[in-house]
Amino acid sequence: MQGSVRKKGATWSYRVDFGIHNGKRHQVEKSGYKTKKEAVKALNDVVYQYNKTGDYVENQKITFQEVYTEFIEKEAPATRAYATIVRYKSLYRNHFANRFDSFYMYQIGANSIDDFINEKMTKYSEEYVKGLYKFLKVLFGYAYKRKYTKKDIFEEVTTPPDPRHVGEIRSYTNEELLQMSNRLQNTNVITSFFIALNTGLRESEVFGLQWSNVDFENKKIAVKKQLLFQDKKWCFCPLKTKNAYRSVNITDSFCTYLKNLKAQQDENRAIYGDGYKRNFVTERLIKNKENLIEVTDFVNVKTNGEMLTTNSIKFLSRTIRDDLGIQFKFHNLRHTYATILAESGISPRYVQEMLGHSKLEFTLKYYTHVTEKMGALARNALESSVTFDAFK
Incomplete structure (x- = not known):
């Protein structure tokens, strides 16, 4: 695999050559970067993704709401208990819908998730916020698995602390x-x-x-x-x-x-x-x-x-x-x-x-x-x- 950056007019672009696949040369080129530094960073992201997964994925124009709906209707019934699905729906309705629905998944970065979690930490218990974090992680993991996003941003999201009572055992005398x-x-x-x-x-x-x-x-x-x-x-x-x-x-x-x-x-x-x-x-x-x-x-x-x-x-x-x-x-x-x-x-x-x-x-x-x-x-x-x- 080879990659390079170049200036085209007033903007920069990168090109990656993935070699021959199924008898055809596979190349990807993206342009529109304002600086060479931005183009190099984008190129490095592609190289990192390919080296890690052996595949190249483009971010898809699919919203948070669409991913949530697909997960609840297709994935959750086969992999989650009924009570868990009910809880997911409640968390989405009360916390996620207004905040993230209109964004494409790739537009929601780790900093946005961190800000959201920190905001909730001031209003709710540690245990409740950990539940919010886990469900968001499930949704973004699902999007990554379905190749709707080219990376799992939760590798960069700060994990909230475990609830203080977790691990404590209270038994009666x-x-x-x-x-x-x-x-x-x-x-x-x-x-x-x-x-x-x-x-x-x-x-x-x-x-x-x-x-x-x-x-x-x-x-x-x-x-x-x-x-x-x-x-x-x-x-x-x-x-x-x-x-x-x-x-x-x-x-x-x-x-x-x-x-x-x-x-x-x-x-x-x-x-x-x-x-x-x-x-x-x-x-x-x-x-x-x-x-x-x-x-x-x-x-x-x-x-x-x-x-x-x-x-x-x-x-x-x-x-x-x-x-x-x-x-x-x-x-x-x-x-x-x-x-x-x-x-x-x-x-x-x-x-x-x-x-x-x-x-x-x-x-x-x-x-x-x-x-x-x-x-x-x-x-x-x-x-x-x-x-x-x-x-x-």
């Missing part, structure tokens, strides 16, 4: 757990509290649980779906990753608790008779298909059989905060479950399987979150395994 369980006794939400604490299930998995998922004989719970609120209705949806489909072992005592709970619900059903609530959800377990189904065996129900949903967490959190002074997040019960296993010396691979993590690194954070109890376990293990008699 035995004293806090006892306080919370005592306060929640005789409330509708006590079952969801116990399930999360004893299984590490995510909140949408907890409330999607059915009795058909509970294997009393083998003391296991099969996690097969999640309950989400989509399009103003409650839906059974696929889990986020293939690893999330799992079988979670439960203790003898928790198995007994669930047996007693089911017996109580069967008794309530008999007492209420025809007045026992019927629950309907939209099943979206198969892509692009949905059916309205009746669910007769939700684990989390009120006394009258009415299904409980993740909306119940608002009451749970408010009650614990106001009555006990504990800042409660339902997801921290999952952290507590994992921390208990880690402190007990359970294999990280086993914990990964129980939590449904797609990567072991997500699980290992519970092991790097070293506690005094883990240190004591390590000392006891060494004490029982290593003898110093030979050195006496």
Whole structure:
């Protein structure tokens, strides 16, 4: 490949010779640069792109709006979860449309993105702004992959800082757990509290649980779906990753608790008779298909059989905060479950399987979150395994 610059009249141009392709010589020439320096820079960009990708791409006259629409209609349905697409649409509508829609993709530079992100940092949380950054990166990456732009400008965009709370693990002490369980006794939400604490299930998995998922004989719970609120209705949806489909072992005592709970619900059903609530959800377990189904065996129900949903967490959190002074997040019960296993010396691979993590690194954070109890376990293990008699 050879390239050169030259002056043509009052402006400068560059020419690149890519050699023979398919029996024909492939050359590109661009003119209209005011200075030789501008022409050389443009030439160097072409050379860099060709050396990096083995291809030459011209910037296409396609707007930000057109790229977004194409991505949402063609790419996203095949590669993104429904909830993610809904979030993308909200971010576009509330933040991107007015700012970028009328520009061609190649006209939006790294500095423009940096200015946009910095502006949002003054108004929104770090976590929210990181979400804006990630979606913009997705769109520009898509444009580059489709050869609408000759380079991915996000190689030059400044990455915003990670949210301060990322990586932090908040697990509850035995004293806090006892306080919370005592306060929640005789409330509708006590079952969801116990399930999360004893299984590490995510909140949408907890409330999607059915009795058909509970294997009393083998003391296991099969996690097969999640309950989400989509399009103003409650839906059974696929889990986020293939690893999330799992079988979670439960203790003898928790198995007994669930047996007693089911017996109580069967008794309530008999007492209420025809007045026992019927629950309907939209099943979206198969892509692009949905059916309205009746669910007769939700684990989390009120006394009258009415299904409980993740909306119940608002009451749970408010009650614990106001009555006990504990800042409660339902997801921290999952952290507590994992921390208990880690402190007990359970294999990280086993914990990964129980939590449904797609990567072991997500699980290992519970092991790097070293506690005094883990240190004591390590000392006891060494004490029982290593003898110093030979050195006496």
